[in-house]
Amino acid sequence: MIDTQAYKDRLISEKATLEAELATVGRRNPSNPNDWEAIAPEGGEQADPNDTAEILEVYGENAAILNDLEIRYNQVKDALSRIEAGTYGTCSVSGEEIEEERLNADPAAATCIAHIESK
């Protein structure tokens, strides 16, 4: 049996960290709280075309960062759901128990070491 409590604590704290990071480049989609959208920096007083280009650039960077953060955020949330469902620590491919070293390296892991590449 896997002791899920330690992993749960790590997942909860990582989720909080990710939410803080997500909030620096995006905001929760008002019509879908499970979705995050990138935010553009404020435009300032007058609409200078150079400013607009820079805003779009920063927006693009934010969107890329947000995308990576969101992928990880969803993995962490899925792992927490599996803890609630009692299926945590079971490989999603083979159904076997996930190695402890694998879970230590990544508490959000959904597969055993043999199935890391096959999701």
Ligand SMILES: [Zn+2]
């Ligand atoms: Zn497996």
